[in-house]
Amino acid sequence: MPLLQPHVESILKSAGSSGKSLFDASVLTSEVLGNVPEGLAVRPLHIADFDKGYLDLLSQLTTVGPVTREQFNERFLVMQHTQPTAYYVVVIEDESSQKVVGSATLVIEWKFIHSASCRGRVEDVVIDANMRGKKLGALLNRILVALAKNIGGFLKLL
Numbered sequence: 001m002p003l004l005q006p007h008v009e010s011i012l013k014s015a016g017s018s019g020k021s022l023f024d025a026s027v028l029t030s031e032v033l034g035n036v037p038e039g040l041a042v043r044p045l046h047i048a049d050f051d052k053g054y055l056d057l058l059s060q061l062t063t064v065g066p067v068t069r070e071q072f073n074e075r076f077l078v079m080q081h082t083q084p085t086a087y088y089v090v091v092i093e094d095e096s097s098q099k100v101v102g103s104a105t106l107v108i109e110w111k112f113i114h115s116a117s118c119r120g121r122v123e124d125v126v127i128d129a130n131m132r133g134k135k136l137g138a139l140l141n142r143i144l145v146a147l148a149k150n151i152g153g154f155l156k157l158l
């Protein structure tokens, strides 16, 4: 049973192009990004990444199954509307092929323990088979750790 389905289309229609980004791209500062190889863009997951091979990429990590565009949009909106943001899915786009060739997720987990703190976890790191061995996995991990440190400044991240 879809969670948001009746509202998904109208929410998507009313969202501007920045509203179609999973999270505010300004948190990926130049300090967080560091040196990104030429021809690649590191950015938040975008709703249009459904058409840029995002699910094919994830299927190189684990089973994805038959996820329709509607299911993708709905899940995207659920993640996008967490408050404060809990899902930072950071992707690498190959600018020449316009395909998503890398992805990793920083998940912010809210706790009662440790004085009602929260924890950042890096999950679902995957690099396209044709792009492996170029330190892109390491790049995404480094970026997510730097992002977690920045976010931790205002969230009391463990």
Ligand SMILES: CC(C)(COP(=O)(O)OP(=O)(O)OC[C@H]1O[C@@H](n2cnc3c(N)ncnc32)[C@H](O)[C@@H]1OP(=O)(O)O)[C@@H](O)C(=O)NCCC(=O)NCCS
Pocket (backbone or CB within 6 Å): 060, 061, 123, 124, 125, 126, 127, 128, 131, 132, 133, 134, 135, 136, 137, 138, 139
């Ligand atoms: C694991 C994965 C993300 C690595 O991406 P990559 O861009 O090829 O890795 P890098 O080039 O950044 O390698 C960084 C380091 O990790 C090591 N490494 C790469 N893949 C590894 C693996 N599967 N197991 C252990 N170490 C690995 C490299 O040898 C390298 O070590 P070095 O710095 O000492 O030379 C990629 O192989 C992949 O997508 N695999 C399928 C999905 C997966 O298993 N994801 C991880 C679980 S969440």
